[in-house]
Amino acid sequence: DIVMTQSPDSQAVSLGERATFNCKSSQSVFYSSTNKDYLAWYQQKPGQPPKLLIYWASTRESGVPDRFSGSGSGTDFTLTINSLQAEDVAVYYCQQYYSTPFTFGPGTKVDIK
Amino acid sequence: QVQLHESGPGLVRPSQTLSLTCTVSGGSINSVNFYWSWIRQPAGKELEWIGRFHASGSTSYNPSLKSRVTISVDTSKNQFSLKLSSVTAADTAVYYCARDRGISGDVYEESFQHWGQGTLVTVSS
Numbered sequence: 001d002i003v004m005t006q007s008p009d010s011q012a013v014s015l016g017e018r019a020t021f022n023c024k025s026s027q028s029v030f031y032s033s034t035n036k037d038y039l040a041w042y043q044q045k046p047g048q049p050p051k052l053l054i055y056w057a058s059t060r061e062s063g064v065p066d067r068f069s070g071s072g073s074g075t076d077f078t079l080t081i082n083s084l085q086a087e088d089v090a091v092y093y094c095q096q097y098y099s100t101p102f103t104f105g106p107g108t109k110v111d112i113k
Numbered sequence: 114q115v116q117l118h119e120s121g122p123g124l125v126r127p128s129q130t131l132s133l134t135c136t137v138s139g140g141s142i143n144s145v146n147f148y149w150s151w152i153r154q155p156a157g158k159e160l161e162w163i164g165r166f167h168a169s170g171s172t173s174y175n176p177s178l179k180s181r182v183t184i185s186v187d188t189s190k191n192q193f194s195l196k197l198s199s200v201t202a203a204d205t206a207v208y209y210c211a212r213d214r215g216i217s218g219d220v221y222e223e224s225f226q227h228w229g230q231g232t233l234v235t236v237s238s
Contacts, residue, residue, distance in 0.1 A: 001177075004117070022211065040224035049228035093160060095212075097223040101175040102150075106158040106212055 001025050002096050004105035012113040019081040021108040028074045031098065038098035041070055041079045043090045044107075050093060054079065062065035086112060115140035117229035125204075125236050131197040135229060136190070143188050146215040148223060151184060151195045153206040154231075161206075166193060178192050179234030194216045200236045207231040 003026040005076045011076035013019040037057035042050035057077055067082040081088055089106040095102045121133035135149070142149055150165035164174035166184050174182050183196045197204060209231045214222035 034220050036220070038223070042225075049211075049231050051224070051228075052214075052224055052226050055214060055222060055224040056163065095160075100173050101177070102162040102223070104162070106142075106159045 001101055002029065002099060004094055004096060004101050004103050006059070006092075006094060006105035008108060009106070010109040010111065012111045013081075013084045014113045015062055015086065016083050017113075019084050019088070019110055021079045021110075023072075023077040023105050025077075025096050029096045029098035030074050036095055037073050037077070039070075039072075039077050039096065040095045040096065041068075041077075042075070042093045042104075043047045043051050043088075044093065045090045053073075053092075081110075084110070115212060115227050117212065117227060119210050119229045119232040120215050121208075121232060121234070123232060123233055123235060125200055126238055127201055127236055128199055130199050131195070131234055131236070132202060133195045133203070133208055133210075133232065134166045134192050135194070136192050137212075138191070140212070142186060142191055142193055144215075145169060148221070150211045150213070150225065152209045153212055154209070155203075155206040158206075163195065163197075163208075168183070179198060202236050205234065205236045208235050 005024045007022045026113045039057040041054040044050040058070045069080050091109045093107045116138045118136045125131045144169040145168045148165045151163040154160045166172045181198045186193045210229045211225040214226040
């Protein structure tokens, strides 16, 4: 199985400031035949299912504000929230879909400082 | 807009079989463009992919659960189901059904685009 790790475990960020979280996979999730990284980011608020934010490591899902961006390739990835808003308080998970069993990271919890 | 809704008992006795159903609206589970999955999340813990099926008839399970899991389909009701046998307290979790983004060109985009609201299943005597 591909093991996903995330850092930090939690982060407190001031409103309007930038938040950056990291995700690392135990093996590369880049498929050379498609030239894509099979990595997604989700946002989960209490009592709600996860919401897809980013797929192919950097493609924003329709309707997701452009303050959310994803970057990275291979085994190291980053989710950035520019200008954090109060509604961004949540847990953020990365997930690989390079191979089954699909696996998720443990999440990064974001709070307001 | 596709919608998914999980249903089933909220309490299951240890050693019994957990049975859940996902009802899909706004889209057909017969479509070969998508995979349909079950995912669970113990309280305060990370998400665990359980398994999935495709309209071609193929299924895939997490090896950690494979010996106890069955995913089946009822196309007449546009539903798919999860059965997890010999449950223990470790199987207590919120269970979600989900659909991926589907095929784009000739590439399946398998991140989870649509989720049910989830249903809490507690294993306890």
